[in-house]
Amino acid sequence: MDDIKYSLGIDIGGTNTVFGLIDDNGQVIKKTSIYTKSNEHPKFLFQRIFNEIDKWEDMLKSKNIIKFIGAGVPNGNYFTGYVVNPPNLGKDWLHFDLCALIRSFRDIPVAITNDANAAAIGEKFYGAAKKFSDAIIITLGTGLGSGLIVNNKIIYGNNGFAGELGHLVVDRNGRECNCGLRGCLEMYVSAKGLEYTIKELKNDYPENKFLHSLNDKKKNGKRIDEAFDNNEKLAIDIYKFTGRKLGQGLAMAATILAPEAFIFYGGLSNARHRILNYAEKSMNDHLPSYFKKNDIKILQSNLFDGEAGIIGASCLNKTQN
Amino acid sequence: MDDIKYSLGIDIGGTNTVFGLIDDNGQVIKKTSIYTKSNEHPKFLFQRIFNEIDKWEDMLKSKNIIKFIGAGVPNGNYFTGYVVNPPNLGKDWLHFDLCALIRSFRDIPVAITNDANAAAIGEKFYGAAKKFSDAIIITLGTGLGSGLIVNNKIIYGNNGFAGELGHLVVDRNGRECNCGLRGCLEMYVSAKGLEYTIKELKNDYPENKFLHSLNDKKKNGKRIDEAFDNNEKLAIDIYKFTGRKLGQGLAMAATILAPEAFIFYGGLSNARHRILNYAEKSMNDHLPSYFKKNDIKILQSNLFDGEAGIIGASCLNKTQN
Numbered sequence: 001m002d003d004i005k006y007s008l009g010i011d012i013g014g015t016n017t018v019f020g021l022i023d024d025n026g027q028v029i030k031k032t033s034i035y036t037k038s039n040e041h042p043k044f045l046f047q048r049i050f051n052e053i054d055k056w057e058d059m060l061k062s063k064n065i066i067k068f069i070g071a072g073v074p075n076g077n078y079f080t081g082y083v084v085n086p087p088n089l090g091k092d093w094l095h096f097d098l099c100a101l102i103r104s105f106r107d108i109p110v111a112i113t114n115d116a117n118a119a120a121i122g123e124k125f126y127g128a129a130k131k132f133s134d135a136i137i138i139t140l141g142t143g144l145g146s147g148l149i150v151n152n153k154i155i156y157g158n159n160g161f162a163g164e165l166g167h168l169v170v171d172r173n174g175r176e177c178n179c180g181l182r183g184c185l186e187m188y189v190s191a192k193g194l195e196y197t198i199k200e201l202k203n204d205y206p207e208n209k210f211l212h213s214l215n216d217k218k219k220n221g222k223r224i225d226e227a228f229d230n231n232e233k234l235a236i237d238i239y240k241f242t243g244r245k246l247g248q249g250l251a252m253a254a255t256i257l258a259p260e261a262f263i264f265y266g267g268l269s270n271a272r273h274r275i276l277n278y279a280e281k282s283m284n285d286h287l288p289s290y291f292k293k294n295d296i297k298i299l300q301s302n303l304f305d306g307e308a309g310i311i312g313a314s315c316l317n318k319t320q321n
Numbered sequence: 322m323d324d325i326k327y328s329l330g331i332d333i334g335g336t337n338t339v340f341g342l343i344d345d346n347g348q349v350i351k352k353t354s355i356y357t358k359s360n361e362h363p364k365f366l367f368q369r370i371f372n373e374i375d376k377w378e379d380m381l382k383s384k385n386i387i388k389f390i391g392a393g394v395p396n397g398n399y400f401t402g403y404v405v406n407p408p409n410l411g412k413d414w415l416h417f418d419l420c421a422l423i424r425s426f427r428d429i430p431v432a433i434t435n436d437a438n439a440a441a442i443g444e445k446f447y448g449a450a451k452k453f454s455d456a457i458i459i460t461l462g463t464g465l466g467s468g469l470i471v472n473n474k475i476i477y478g479n480n481g482f483a484g485e486l487g488h489l490v491v492d493r494n495g496r497e498c499n500c501g502l503r504g505c506l507e508m509y510v511s512a513k514g515l516e517y518t519i520k521e522l523k524n525d526y527p528e529n530k531f532l533h534s535l536n537d538k539k540k541n542g543k544r545i546d547e548a549f550d551n552n553e554k555l556a557i558d559i560y561k562f563t564g565r566k567l568g569q570g571l572a573m574a575a576t577i578l579a580p581e582a583f584i585f586y587g588g589l590s591n592a593r594h595r596i597l598n599y600a601e602k603s604m605n606d607h608l609p610s611y612f613k614k615n616d617i618k619i620l621q622s623n624l625f626d627g628e629a630g631i632i633g634a635s636c637l638n639k640t641q642n
Contacts, residue, residue, distance in 0.1 A: 085611040134479050157579025158455045167609040179609035258478025288488040288500035290406045
C-alpha cells in the first residue's frame, strides 16, 4: 500500500467541515464530516481532522498515504495561504495563516482557496461544469459563495477575492450583512438568509402553526420542502421570495460575465426546483433585453452531496493559476 | 507605398463615429470623426466612411493600404459579426450583420466587437491597462460600456455579451432604461444619464441660472466642469451624485471580478477627478470589508483622446479569443 498516494481534500464551512481522501481520478476513497466549531481556534479543528486521518492511516496500514492537502475555506486566499475576515467563522480566523497551520501537522505540499472556488474546481474537473468553458458555481450553505469559471479557468482576481456573489447588493436598504454592507445576496439566499426570512414572517404572522414548526435551524430546510410540496402558502412564499432575490443576483452576475450556466451546490440547494424555478424566472425577468430568454442554464451539482468541495480542494495542485 | 498595409479601426458611437488608419505598432496614421446619424441605415454610415477612405487612398497614391478592418460598435458580437439590439442606435441596427456589410465594401478580413471591448483591447495593447492582468475599462459616452480584462485576456462570455456594466442595476426603482430594466448604471453615469440628472434638477430648481445655462447637450459637460471648478453648488451636486452612483456600480463589478484597476475613457470621463474622486470614495464605501481600502486603482485612459476604440478595433485580429 505504501506507494498509493491520495490527496486530502478539506471543505471548511461555517457549521460543518467535510474532509476525505481522493484518488487521482477524483474518486472519494474515504470521507467524513465533523463540526467546525467555528468559535474555537482553528488548530483544534485541525487537531480533530488529523486525529481522524491517523486512524484512517492505521486502518490502511500506512503512514504516508497523503501526497497533497487542499482546503476550501470561506475567504481563503489561494495566493497568500491566509484566511482573512471570513464572514461565518470566529475571531481566531480573522487573519490567519492556514497553510502554515496545516503544514505544522504534515510537512507536504498544501494549498487553500475560497470554499466556493474549491467546489467550482470540483464541478469543473469532475462534475456538472465539465462541459462548460464559462460557468458560475454557487454554494448555498451557511452563507452564499461562488466560484467563477471563465475560459475554462477559475478566476481569482487581483487579490484572490473574485467571485464573491454573496456580497452583491440586491436591496440597498435591506438586511444588514456582517461585511459592512446592506442587502447582500447572502442575507436572503443561504441558511442564514432563510432564518432571517422565517424570523420576519414570524413577526408578521405570530400565530401561524407552520411557522411555529420551523424551530430547528438544521431541520427547517427539509420542513419547508415538505410543506412546499403540500402547497402550504407560506412555504411557497418563503421559496418564491428567496428565489426572486437569487434571480436578481444571478442577473447581475450574468450581466457582467454572460456564463453558459449557474450550477448549485450545498445545503439549501437541496430545495432544488422549489427555489431554482423561481430563481430562473426572476433571472430572466432581470436580464437586459439583449439576452435571449433561457440562454443561461440553471443546474444542480451532479456530484455526490457534499463532495464537490473536497474533490475540488484535492485538485488545487492541478489548477494552473 | 504599395507594400505598406494598415489596419482600419472604426469606433461607432451613438453620436459620433471615429475611424482611422493604424500601423502595426498601434500608431494612428490618420483619423477623422463623423456623425453616426444613428437613425439612418448603417449602409449610409459606411458609404461615408469608405468615401473618406477612398480620398485617403488617393492621397497616399495606393488602393491597397488596408489589410484588416476592425469595428467596435454598441452590442457588436465578436462571434457572430452581428449587432443586436444596440441601446443607442436606430431601428435598422436592431439585428444587423455588420461584418457582411463591411465586407461588401472591401473584401478583406473583418472583425467586430462591442465598442467598449474595442477600447479595452486598445488600452490593454497600448494604453493604461498594459501592465495589469486584471482590469476593467469603462467607456463613458452616450451610454456606459465596459470591457473586462481577466488574466490578460478580454472576456466575451458565452454569448459575446460579457462586461455590460452599464446595465448593472444600482437603483431597482430608478430611472427606466431602454434595455427593459430600471435603475441601470448607464441611466446615471453617461451623457444620457447626465441629461436626465440635469432635467430632474431643472424640475427641482426651475429658476436656477446655472441650470438654465445647461441647454446644449454637446456643451453641458464642459460647462459643468467649469462651474464645478468655480465652486457652483449644483455643479458639485451633479458630479457628486454621478460619482456616487458610479462607485456603487464599480463596487458591484469589483465584488465579482476583484480587478487591479478601473480605467476610464470617453466624453464624460473628461470631467476626470471631478467625477472620479467621488466615484473612488463611493466604491470604497460600497466594497465588502474584506477588500483593503484603496486596493483598486481608478485611472484615466492615457491614450490620445478618442483613440483607444479605433486602436483596439484595429488589433481585433491579434486577440486570441
